[in-house]
Amino acid sequence: MSDYIIGVTGGVASGKSTVTRLFETLGVEVADADLAAREAVAPGSDGLAEVVALFGSGVLDATGALDRGAMRARVFNDADARRRLEAIIHPRVRQRLGDQCRQASSPYVLAAIPLLAEGGGREAYPWLDRVLVVDVPTDVQHQRLVARDGIDDSLAQRMIQAQATRPQRLALADDVIVNDGELQALPTHIAALDRRYRQLAG
Ligand SMILES: CC(C)(COP(=O)(O)OP(=O)(O)OC[C@H]1O[C@@H](n2cnc3c(N)ncnc32)[C@H](O)[C@@H]1O)[C@@H](O)C(=O)NCCC(=O)NCCS
Numbered sequence: 001m002s003d004y005i006i007g008v009t010g011g012v013a014s015g016k017s018t019v020t021r022l023f024e025t026l027g028v029e030v031a032d033a034d035l036a037a038r039e040a041v042a043p044g045s046d047g048l049a050e051v052v053a054l055f056g057s058g059v060l061d062a063t064g065a066l067d068r069g070a071m072r073a074r075v076f077n078d079a080d081a082r083r084r085l086e087a088i089i090h091p092r093v094r095q096r097l098g099d100q101c102r103q104a105s106s107p108y109v110l111a112a113i114p115l116l117a118e119g120g121g122r123e124a125y126p127w128l129d130r131v132l133v134v135d136v137p138t139d140v141q142h143q144r145l146v147a148r149d150g151i152d153d154s155l156a157q158r159m160i161q162a163q164a165t166r167p168q169r170l171a172l173a174d175d176v177i178v179n180d181g182e183l184q185a186l187p188t189h190i191a192a193l194d195r196r197y198r199q200l201a202g
């Protein structure tokens with residue numbers, strides 16, 4: 001059981017998964033809010049039933065699963081729809097993540113929470129001992145998002161605008177990784193943080 005939990009947050013396509021994968025290579029367990037959010041609306045779940053009750057069966061694909069591309073286009077065009085989807089998903093995500101972190105067995109555990117700043121900050125996640133922010137300039141975020149997901153400029157811009165600003169996110173930070181440099185620079189930085197976190201957890 002890990003009793004030292006570090007939240008990792010950052011804007012869309014800032015490099016959170018790249019960072020958490022490097023921690024994983026050092027034996028650190030990671031609980032991921034994006035995965036928990038998928039599980040919360042998996043086929044057959046009560047979460048998906050609530051989403052269908054709210055948005056209609058048009059949000060399902062031919063297999064009966066949530067059509068994520070369609071939902072993405074919809075919620076980033078309509079702030080009210082986004083808030084209603086979040087109201088279904090976020091409480092379930094908080095519960096699942098807390099359970100996963102408490103069950104982890106590494107010396108400390110990372111909880112990757114993309115929407116920590118948007119979803120109530122540390123008050124909504126009182127079990128976090130520390131917060132690591134992955135920070136990049138917005139233009140870098142935009143370029144990476146378009147390149148990785150092949151979406152158009154305007155959807156990328158709306159996704160970034162739907163999120164907290166850099167100062168809002170940085171206000172939560174105990175530690176910051178500025179990820180606008182070479183990928184090769186990350187492992188050394190992460191190894192130093194890992195040593196620190198092992199001491200803090202010890
Ligand atoms: C809209 C959905 C269906 C799109 O699915 P898709 O597979 O394309 O994206 P994925 O879930 O992998 O999210 C990718 C990134 O988009 C951004 N994002 C997702 N939802 C939101 C939101 N409501 N507000 C702002 N940014 C968001 C985050 O940076 C997230 O890391 C999905 O993101 C979703 O269910 N969102 C609402 C729940 C939520 O807030 N999830 C975020 C983790 S708690």
Ligand SMILES: Nc1ncnc2c1ncn2[C@@H]1O[C@H](COP(=O)(O)OP(=O)(O)OP(=O)(O)O)[C@@H](O)[C@H]1O
Pocket residue numbers: 010011012013014015016017018019034114144145148179180181182183
């Ligand atoms: N330092 C870097 N230099 C160049 N490219 C990078 C760097 N860090 C990450 N990337 C690339 O940027 C993209 C976004 O990174 P990643 O998927 O890790 O972000 P994320 O924050 O986890 O994304 P999401 O918010 O969608 O979950 C990926 O294609 C990744 O390979």
